[in-house]
Every structure is written in C-alpha cells, then in structure tokens.
Amino acid sequence: MAKQASIKEIAQMAGVSPGTVDRIIHNRGKVSEKRRIAVEKALEEAGYKTNIHTSAVSYRKTITIAVSCPMAIEGGYWSSVEKGFQDALDEFSDIDIRWVALPYDQFDVDSCNSAYSKVLEVENLDAVIIGATFEEPTQELCTKLDSMGIPYVFVDSSIKGTAPWAVFVSDQHICGQVVGRLLDAEESGLAILATRRRGSKRATNSIERERGLLDFLKDHGITTEPKRCQFSSTDITLAEREIGDFFRENPEIRWVTVLNSRGYIVADTLKKLGRSDVRLVCFDFTADNRRCLEEGSIYSLICQRPAAQGYNAIHYLVEHFFYKVGRKEKTTTLPIDVVFKENLPCYRESNR
Amino acid sequence: MAKQASIKEIAQMAGVSPGTVDRIIHNRGKVSEKRRIAVEKALEEAGYKTNIHTSAVSYRKTITIAVSCPMAIEGGYWSSVEKGFQDALDEFSDIDIRWVALPYDQFDVDSCNSAYSKVLEVENLDAVIIGATFEEPTQELCTKLDSMGIPYVFVDSSIKGTAPWAVFVSDQHICGQVVGRLLDAEESGLAILATRRRGSKRATNSIERERGLLDFLKDHGITTEPKRCQFSSTDITLAEREIGDFFRENPEIRWVTVLNSRGYIVADTLKKLGRSDVRLVCFDFTADNRRCLEEGSIYSLICQRPAAQGYNAIHYLVEHFFYKVGRKEKTTTLPIDVVFKENLPCYRESNR
DNA sequence: CTGTTAGCGCATTCAC
DNA sequence: GTGAATGCGCTAACAG
Numbered sequence: 001m002a003k004q005a006s007i008k009e010i011a012q013m014a015g016v017s018p019g020t021v022d023r024i025i026h027n028r029g030k031v032s033e034k035r036r037i038a039v040e041k042a043l044e045e046a047g048y049k050t051n052i053h054t055s056a057v058s059y060r061k062t063i064t065i066a067v068s069c070p071m072a073i074e075g076g077y078w079s080s081v082e083k084g085f086q087d088a089l090d091e092f093s094d095i096d097i098r099w100v101a102l103p104y105d106q107f108d109v110d111s112c113n114s115a116y117s118k119v120l121e122v123e124n125l126d127a128v129i130i131g132a133t134f135e136e137p138t139q140e141l142c143t144k145l146d147s148m149g150i151p152y153v154f155v156d157s158s159i160k161g162t163a164p165w166a167v168f169v170s171d172q173h174i175c176g177q178v179v180g181r182l183l184d185a186e187e188s189g190l191a192i193l194a195t196r197r198r199g200s201k202r203a204t205n206s207i208e209r210e211r212g213l214l215d216f217l218k219d220h221g222i223t224t225e226p227k228r229c230q231f232s233s234t235d236i237t238l239a240e241r242e243i244g245d246f247f248r249e250n251p252e253i254r255w256v257t258v259l260n261s262r263g264y265i266v267a268d269t270l271k272k273l274g275r276s277d278v279r280l281v282c283f284d285f286t287a288d289n290r291r292c293l294e295e296g297s298i299y300s301l302i303c304q305r306p307a308a309q310g311y312n313a314i315h316y317l318v319e320h321f322f323y324k325v326g327r328k329e330k331t332t333t334l335p336i337d338v339v340f341k342e343n344l345p346c347y348r349e350s351n352r
Numbered sequence: 353m354a355k356q357a358s359i360k361e362i363a364q365m366a367g368v369s370p371g372t373v374d375r376i377i378h379n380r381g382k383v384s385e386k387r388r389i390a391v392e393k394a395l396e397e398a399g400y401k402t403n404i405h406t407s408a409v410s411y412r413k414t415i416t417i418a419v420s421c422p423m424a425i426e427g428g429y430w431s432s433v434e435k436g437f438q439d440a441l442d443e444f445s446d447i448d449i450r451w452v453a454l455p456y457d458q459f460d461v462d463s464c465n466s467a468y469s470k471v472l473e474v475e476n477l478d479a480v481i482i483g484a485t486f487e488e489p490t491q492e493l494c495t496k497l498d499s500m501g502i503p504y505v506f507v508d509s510s511i512k513g514t515a516p517w518a519v520f521v522s523d524q525h526i527c528g529q530v531v532g533r534l535l536d537a538e539e540s541g542l543a544i545l546a547t548r549r550r551g552s553k554r555a556t557n558s559i560e561r562e563r564g565l566l567d568f569l570k571d572h573g574i575t576t577e578p579k580r581c582q583f584s585s586t587d588i589t590l591a592e593r594e595i596g597d598f599f600r601e602n603p604e605i606r607w608v609t610v611l612n613s614r615g616y617i618v619a620d621t622l623k624k625l626g627r628s629d630v631r632l633v634c635f636d637f638t639a640d641n642r643r644c645l646e647e648g649s650i651y652s653l654i655c656q657r658p659a660a661q662g663y664n665a666i667h668y669l670v671e672h673f674f675y676k677v678g679r680k681e682k683t684t685t686l687p688i689d690v691v692f693k694e695n696l697p698c699y700r701e702s703n704r
Numbered sequence: 705c706t707g708t709t710a711g712c713g714c715a716t717t718c719a720c
Numbered sequence: 721g722t723g724a725a726t727g728c729g730c731t732a733a734c735a736g
Contacts, residue, residue, distance in 0.1 A: 003448060004445050004446065004729095006728085006729055006730085007729065007730065007731095008728095008729075008730095016706080016707085017706065017707045017708075018707090018708095018729090018730085018731095019706065019707060019708075019709095019731090019732090020705090020706060020707080022730075022731065022732090023705090023706085026731085029705075029706090030705055030706095031705070031706085032705065032706085035705090035706085049445065050729095050730085051405070051409075051446045051729060051730070052405075053403070053404075053405030053406065053446060053729095053730095054405065054406060054409055054446070054712085054713090054728080054729045054730050054731095055729080055730055055731075056712095056730090057403075057406055057711095057712045057713060057714095057729085057730070057731090058711075058712055058729080058730040058731040058732075059712090059730080059731060059732090060711095060712070060731080060732090093356050093401065094356060094403045094405060094406070094713085096355060170698065171697070171698050174694055174695055174697065174698055177694040177695075178692060178694045178695050180694075181692050181693075181694050216694070333698050334698065335689070335695070335698050335699050336695045336698050337687070337689055337690070338689070338690040338691075338692070338695070339690075340530060340533045340690070341533075342526055342529040342530045342532075342533050342568070343526055343529075343530050343687070343688045343690070345523070345526065346522065346523050346526055346685050346686065346687050346688050347687050356713095358712085358713055358714085359713065359714065359715095360712095360713075360714095368722085368723090369722065369723045369724075370713095370714085370715095370723085370724095371715090371716090371722065371723060371724075372721085372722065372723080374714075374715065374716085375721090375722085378715085381721075381722090382721055382722095383721070383722085384721065384722090387721090387722090402713095402714085403713060403714070405713095405714095406712080406713045406714050406715095406728085406729090407713080407714055407715075408714090408728095409713085409714070409715090409727095409728045409729060409730090410713080410714040410715040410716075410727075410728055411714080411715060411716090411728090412715085412716095412727090412728070446729085
C-alpha cells in the first residue's frame, strides 16, 4: 500500500510549485519545456493518480449527462439499467452531476427521434449515454455529437457506423450458444418463438442470438431447421391464440426459446395448455420471467447484467472527466449468467 | 440529484458552528441538549451523509486491517479473493490503509494457529478479515477479538459461535441444488467424488453442498444413494489410480460431481480414460477448472464470486470506519454463477 | 510562464 | 461547551 503522492509532493520532487504541476496534469496554460519534463518524470516515478473526490470538491463544475434509453417498466430490463445508474450516482454523490433523462418508447421511432432531438438541445451538455433501439436515428445523433465533440457511450447494444467512447454490452452470439447448451435439444422438435415487431425491423440483439444458437446446433450435429412462430407482444389474448395454434399444429415441439425478454408470455400459455413437457429457455431477469422460473414454466433464464451496464457507463464517464484521458474506445463485455429455479434466490438485488 | 448538504450548511440551518455539527456527528465532546436536537433535526432534513473521501483527507488516520486467509495459489480461488481486495484498495487509494497479510496453509492447522496469533500482535489493529478453514482456532481468535472490541468480517464461509460484523458468502445449499439441476441424472449412475482431507474434518462448505444435492435428488424422485469415492488432492498419480479403480468397479456411473475446487483432477483422469460419456459438474472458476471446461472434460462449473467477497469485505470496513455506524450484523449472500464452455469467455477478469 | 493565495468539505486543535 | 483557525489534496484566480 504505497501511499499516494500528492501534488504538493510531486511539486517538491520536481522543484516547482503545485500550480505548475496542476497545469501539466490538466494540460492547461503554458509551461516551459524544462519544467514540464521534470514534472512528468516525477509524476511517473511516484505513480501519481488524481484523487477524483478531492478534485471534484475544488473543481466545482457541474457535469451534465443526458441519457436516452427505452422507457423503463417496473421490474423490466431497463429499470435494472436505471438501478445501475442510480447506484453509480449514489456512489459519486460528492460529484455534482446533472442528470437529464430523455427516455423514449422503444416501439415508436418517432418518440425516439423526438428524444434524440431533445438531447442536442441540452444546455452545457458534457456527455450522453445511449441505449439504442433504432439504427438510423442513432447514427444521425452520433454524427452530430461527433461534430460537437461530445462523448457518448452505449449500453445494452452498439450501433455500427458510430464512434462511441465506450460500450457496455453482453456478447449476444454467446447468449445464443448458451441457449443451445441449455435446451440440449434432439434432432427435431426445436422451435424459436419471436415477438412481432411493429414496423421497424427486428432488434439486432435477437438476430445475433439466433446466429449463435444456429451455430451451436450446427456444431452439435443438428441439421433440422428450428420451427418458427411469431406472436404479439402487446395483445396477450391474441398471443395466446397464436402460440396455442402453433403447438397444436406442431405437437412434436419439445424445446423452445424466445430470444428477447418476452418469454413469460409463452411460459404462461404453455402452462395454461398443460404442456409441462416443453423445455423453455428465455432471456432477462425481469419480474415476469422470474415468476415463471419460480413456477417452473420456464426452465432457465439467460441474463445479461443491465445494472452493471448502467453503473459502468457512469463510472466510465466520471473517470474520464477527472482523469481527463483522451478518447480511447473501450468495449466492456459483461458476463452472461445462467439462472435456474435453484439459484434464482441469490440473484436478487445484486445484479451489478 | 439533490446536491449533498455540507457540514457548513447543516451548521447554518441549525444556527450553530461547523465544529458543533462535527461533534454531534461523531459523538465526541459534550454538546448541549438544545443544540444537539437542532442539529439532529437539520441532519435529518437535509439527508446528510458524510463525504467519505474528503473526510479521509482530513482524518489522516491510518486504518490497519489484518487479513488471514488461506495462501493464494496462482489462478486459484484465493487469488481471486485477493484480486477483490486489490480492486477495493485501488478504489480507496485515497484512504490510508495499512494492510497486514497473514496467510496460512489451509491444510495445516498449526500454520493457521500461528497466523492467528500474529493477527493478535498487530499494532494498532482496527479490523480483521478472516477466510476461515478451521473451526476451533477461528472461534478462539474471534472470542479474543470480541473482548478487544475489534471488528472482524468473514469471507467465503462463516463460523458458528462467532460474532462477525459482516459476512460475505455464497449459499452452499443452493450450490448443491444447482449441481443436481445441471447433472440431470437418472435413478442410478450418480457419484460424488471427494478429496481426502488430511487429519482435519471435511470443510463445512462441501458438507452443505452435499446436503443441497441430496435434497434436490429427493425432491426429484431419485432415491438411490449416490456412489462415493475419495481421492488424494496432493498425489496426482495416486489420485488417478483411485479414480480409475472407482470407474472400473462402477461402470454404470454417468453423472459425477466434485464438491470442492479439485474437480479438474477427476476431469483429467476421465479424459485419459477416454470416458467422454460422463457428465462432470465441478466448482470454482480456477485456472485448472477453466482449462477442463474449455477442453470439454468438465460439463459445467458452479462459481461463487470470490473477488466480490474480497471487494465487499474492504468496502464494508471502509464504510464502517467513516460512517461510524455501530455493529449491525450484515450477511451478504452473493450470486452463484453457472459457467459452460460457451459463456466461459465472457467471465474473464470480471468476477466481481 | 510561474508562484502564491483562497476556497471547497472535512476533522482537529486551541482559545475563550 | 463552543466557535475560530489550521491543514489535508485539489483547482482556480490573481499577481508578478
């Protein structure tokens, strides 16, 4: 535990005043080459690291962060992300962060466009956190932020053709492979059920998951194409009819996955149909899915770490502002957890 | 983001000086009843919370923490715990923590006794972190620490008859149930392989895991007692002979678990024997186990979060010292992760 | 360009 | 008992 050197100590080592050291650390004002070299040597030798917290006290700048993510539903995926934001803000409560939330409806591209345009109007904007759903609007937003020199980070998914400062996601291809592992399906009898997305094309995360699953099947000698079915994510009565029809028409189905967080709809339908012989693997640690896991209508949940994504996004930005490091793209791929009925209890509250 | 109130602001609200507020917050010196009430009201209203970091700057006390855990082996369980310690110490590098490491050999009770007696000799000891293996020596140590009024916290396992300030563990009974879930064994053909422990009795964690597994089997209608086999954890040649003999004598065995971190020994032996038809479920994210998972000789690993245990232990103690809250036993039960070959890559480095 | 000074939130020490 | 003064690491504003 070598004690951290202070600016004052660095100044002594380099034979200059603390003010000069500060100027060099933060690249502000002009410093003679001679002193710059002496100070940089001292910083290096001492392994100097800014004390973020005392720095924040003196700095007294308000950091403005805008965040545009899908609206959180109680117990849903995005409310976990928000919990991560909240945890980080609590931990950095000594830093003055202005938090501008601009959520949008993930099923409505207009709502997204409107939220994004509000992002650009935020006064004194320092950074943006984006939970993207729609590709083109996000690309447009990012281009504008690039030209304004405002850093942005992605949570949950990354959008191609953009230049984020950091990205916090899970590997969706691996998610799909894990589905294959957990289903442990035989040659025929596998089905992929998906929600119908209104208008806009399918979410990129689901597409990548499906690729992962298909790759797994190929690697394990299963060549029969999985059966497919779409169901409504909004009209539950309709969904139940669609799902019910599918299982009646395909009585051989024994292994099923839903590649987004709406698996509980299938689980509840299968339960009503009395089909406990179907193994169902679903995604995300949402309240509805947990209930089904508990009841036994879902076999297993594959979970990302939404709270960790949110927490890390803020942590990254705070470090960035105080250490004033330049842009250096950082992608953090978070773990993918497998949750069964048995280990469900120990995941409560701790999904960081 | 309601800005945190400062001591100065609290003082103004209560019509006193900052010094008086400080005296009340830290319960030092005498304060008149009238002012105490006024200040406490103001603290309450403002939701005042000490800024740990600026507090640490002024406080300038060195916190001495002794830690006695089993010696870490590169890539092993306890080296993950140490990584968690290191992460926390880095995060709190602005706080002056004196770190006294007193590791012991987990297979040697004398070494443990000797480490524990050194703990008691540490000058200015403020707190102790204990990774316990042996019951009685730990109870003795804790009794002494109790009488000295020194707080201690447990990581990895808790010892009965002690009064820790906090405990950071996983639920071992759940671990055992998850073994059952993953094995998915049939009526007969299940075996539990265990390492022979020299002298001292079996680790409490394994005992609880076994109970969990047996409960799972009972709940799922499997009544045949699992077969058992012991093998050496130190002499690999001997271990391979013991394991080989067992499988020759019990050719029906198809589902196997090792309830501590030495599963790789069984995996390597089965691989040599060409027995790829045995499903092996093991414990802990160690380098050897990861290799076997990668190779396919282990089906699945059940992992605790050793790094999170270490990190949280220090985090707890630091908060305790700066918020100066009284003893209020806190048990944190960390998640239990299930790792397959597929999701192994995304667990690297991030096991907090 | 560079050193000095003041002030942030906090804990401590010293008059009164 | 209590307020004022000092110092911690840091940043910013000011004076040469």
